[in-house]
Amino acid sequence: MSAKDSLPHGAPSRRRTPTSWARVAPAALGALLVLFIVGPLLRLLLLATPESLGQALQDQELQASIALTLATATAATLLGALMGVPLAYLLARRSFRGRRLVEAVVELPVVIPHPVAGIALLLFLGRHSAVGGAFARIGVEFVSHVPGIVAGMLFVSVPILVSGAREAFRGVDPRLERVARTLGDSPAVAFRRVTLPLAGRGILAASVLAWARSVSEFGAIVILTYNPQVASVLIYDRFTTLGLPAAVPAALLLLAVALAVFTVVRMLQPAERR
Amino acid sequence: MIRLDGLTVQMGDFLLEDISFEVPSGGYGLVIGPSGSGKTTLLEAVAGHVAPVSGRVHLHGEDVSSLAPERRGVGFVYQNYHLFPHLDVQENIRYGLERGALGPSSQRERVRELAALLGIEALLGRSIHGLSGGETQRVALARALAPRPTILLLDEPFSAVDPATRHLLRRELRAIHTHEKVTTLQVTHDFDEALRLGDVVAVLSEGRIAQLGRPDEVFRYPNSAFVAGFIGTGTVLRGEVTRREPAESDTPFAAWFESGPLRLEVVAEREGPAHAVLRPEDLHLSREPTPGSARNRFAAVVSRVERTGPVSYIHLDAGRPLTAAVTSASAEELGLHVGATVVVTVKATAIHLV
Numbered sequence: 001m002s003a004k005d006s007l008p009h010g011a012p013s014r015r016r017t018p019t020s021w022a023r024v025a026p027a028a029l030g031a032l033l034v035l036f037i038v039g040p041l042l043r044l045l046l047l048a049t050p051e052s053l054g055q056a057l058q059d060q061e062l063q064a065s066i067a068l069t070l071a072t073a074t075a076a077t078l079l080g081a082l083m084g085v086p087l088a089y090l091l092a093r094r095s096f097r098g099r100r101l102v103e104a105v106v107e108l109p110v111v112i113p114h115p116v117a118g119i120a121l122l123l124f125l126g127r128h129s130a131v132g133g134a135f136a137r138i139g140v141e142f143v144s145h146v147p148g149i150v151a152g153m154l155f156v157s158v159p160i161l162v163s164g165a166r167e168a169f170r171g172v173d174p175r176l177e178r179v180a181r182t183l184g185d186s187p188a189v190a191f192r193r194v195t196l197p198l199a200g201r202g203i204l205a206a207s208v209l210a211w212a213r214s215v216s217e218f219g220a221i222v223i224l225t226y227n228p229q230v231a232s233v234l235i236y237d238r239f240t241t242l243g244l245p246a247a248v249p250a251a252l253l254l255l256a257v258a259l260a261v262f263t264v265v266r267m268l269q270p271a272e273r274r
Numbered sequence: 275m276i277r278l279d280g281l282t283v284q285m286g287d288f289l290l291e292d293i294s295f296e297v298p299s300g301g302y303g304l305v306i307g308p309s310g311s312g313k314t315t316l317l318e319a320v321a322g323h324v325a326p327v328s329g330r331v332h333l334h335g336e337d338v339s340s341l342a343p344e345r346r347g348v349g350f351v352y353q354n355y356h357l358f359p360h361l362d363v364q365e366n367i368r369y370g371l372e373r374g375a376l377g378p379s380s381q382r383e384r385v386r387e388l389a390a391l392l393g394i395e396a397l398l399g400r401s402i403h404g405l406s407g408g409e410t411q412r413v414a415l416a417r418a419l420a421p422r423p424t425i426l427l428l429d430e431p432f433s434a435v436d437p438a439t440r441h442l443l444r445r446e447l448r449a450i451h452t453h454e455k456v457t458t459l460q461v462t463h464d465f466d467e468a469l470r471l472g473d474v475v476a477v478l479s480e481g482r483i484a485q486l487g488r489p490d491e492v493f494r495y496p497n498s499a500f501v502a503g504f505i506g507t508g509t510v511l512r513g514e515v516t517r518r519e520p521a522e523s524d525t526p527f528a529a530w531f532e533s534g535p536l537r538l539e540v541v542a543e544r545e546g547p548a549h550a551v552l553r554p555e556d557l558h559l560s561r562e563p564t565p566g567s568a569r570n571r572f573a574a575v576v577s578r579v580e581r582t583g584p585v586s587y588i589h590l591d592a593g594r595p596l597t598a599a600v601t602s603a604s605a606e607e608l609g610l611h612v613g614a615t616v617v618v619t620v621k622a623t624a625i626h627l628v
Contacts, residue, residue, distance in 0.1 A: 173356060175352055179350060179417075181323070181342070182343050182344070182418070183418075183420075183421060184370050186344055197360045
């Protein structure tokens with residue numbers, strides 16, 4: 001090979017135009033993957049007959065379970081936002097010792113299998129543990145109680161919320177805050193008048209995603225609190241005890257909720273990316 | 275009045291060291307230096323966004339070194355303006371007034387006054403997206419001036435606008451400076467701006483002040499080859515100074531400055547290695563040797579002619595590269611084309627040694 005042949009990319013003359021299969025292959029592989037996602041969901045949606053939906057809507061146990069799921073997911077998201085948004089701001093703006101460690105710890109739940117998280121939480125929050133015992137004395141019980149559901153949801157959704165909010169804060173130029181300061185704002189006022197409005201959409205999108213993650217959680221919750229049953233546990237329970245047909249109406253309803261949330265997030269996101 | 279006393283600021287690996295200078299009340303100060311010389315950091319330290327390692331910042335006689343930015347009474351315009359993207363033009367300008375003492379009608383009046391001063395009345399209801407560079411600049415300036423700061427800090431305010439707008443804005447800025455009676459400190463990398471705007475200029479090099487003074491003084495008498503080269507005073511030659519009359523011991527004394535084949539008569543204060551600054555306007559060109567007492571007279575060949583309207587810059591080869599400025603009319607008259615041989619005359623007293 002001569003020196004001329006090893007010209008860096010960008011030398012157009014010796015480039016052969018890609019053969020047609022080279023152009024088609026990525027598209028074909030991609031289409032296969034998209035089909036793999038859409039196919040099962042469509043298959044499930046095809047079962048959405050008036051009867052099955054009517055059945056789902058009359059099923060009071062299912063409705064109670066979905067209401068419980070939405071309420072606990074909302075509680076977990078609010079708790080996560082209360083503690084996570086200030087943390088996200090610190091991670092985005094301040095450099096302090098151990099910042100990278102804190103960042104890593106907050107991301108940790110992503111790599112932990114959810115039943116493992118459930119077992120860890122069970123050991124940590126069980127009535128015979130120090131923490132669980134302390135909560136029990138003030139009347140908060142986790143295992144087999146609603147707070148257990150919230151704890152499981154919080155554990156798995158925190159990475160989404162904190163990293164999303166952190167990126168939203170990073171997207172706000174610190175110089176905008178500095179300008180606000182020279183225009184007379186204290187740090188808190190500048191945060192409220194400039195940072196929050198600009199990062200708000202991104203934080204909201206992160207919160208909705210964290211909420212959706214909570215709604216879809218199963219593995220950690222099933223170990224901490226099998227009863228009362230959130231929707232995912234209820235569907236699993238019906239599938240194992242009554243079989244597939246009994247699980248489908250509940251699955252459909254939960255899928256509808258998930259799709260609605262997804263639509264909301266999609267509507268929030270494009271504006272954020274601009 | 276802005277007074278910096280031995281200000282030292284650390285920003286990452288970068289150090290701004292021992293910065294001391296003063297801009298008098300109502301004055302216009304410039305800090306000039308190449309990019310990366312710490313100019314923005316210096317302004318941020320004056321505004322209080324960056325805490326200095328040591329040194330003090332005095333504004334109007336008061337030591338504000340430990341005051342928060344919002345209590346210093348400074349207006350700040352960043353290089354890229356940083357208008358608030360979630361607010362429209364009017365809301366941006368009014369931002370610093372909303373939490374102040376003015377009532378809503380006085381606020382509106384102040385916004386209108388500034389809009390009139392800057393010629394942006396028509397923009398008030400507009401979104402900030404889609405404003406031109408010059409418009410954005412004016413809005414940012416109006417926003418900074420609205421709360422009537424006593425100090426205005428400007429970070430390269432003209433770098434993002436086209437040359438025509440730049441000229442206009444410069445003139446406006448000077449007028450606004452007078453109208454608002456605001457002590458101004460501007461950073462720039464353009465010495466031309468310093469000459470046109472500044473009462474006092476500090477030249478920064480590698481985090482330190484290389485020279486401080488009135489812009490015309492700094493321009494005529496740069497104190498180092500760096501300053502002379504950076505502000506474009508003229509050709510800087512490196513050479514050797516020797517006493518012409520070794521017996522005398524006066525200072526300053528008549529001397530020779532030798533650089534390669536060039537041997538120039540100069541007035542020097544010390545012997546040894548030195549830099550000579552030759553300003554383009556001090557090199558006199560003719561086709562024939564002219565009579566007169568000036569003894570620095572040598573031949574050179576025209577290597578390039580640079581026409582910039584009424585003035586032409588003639589680049590010469592005299593064994594060392596030199597640049598002369600002549601009116602374009604006399605360039606024509608003298609037939610100064612590439613390859614022509616000319617006689618260069620320069621007065622000994624016009625050669626500035628550093």
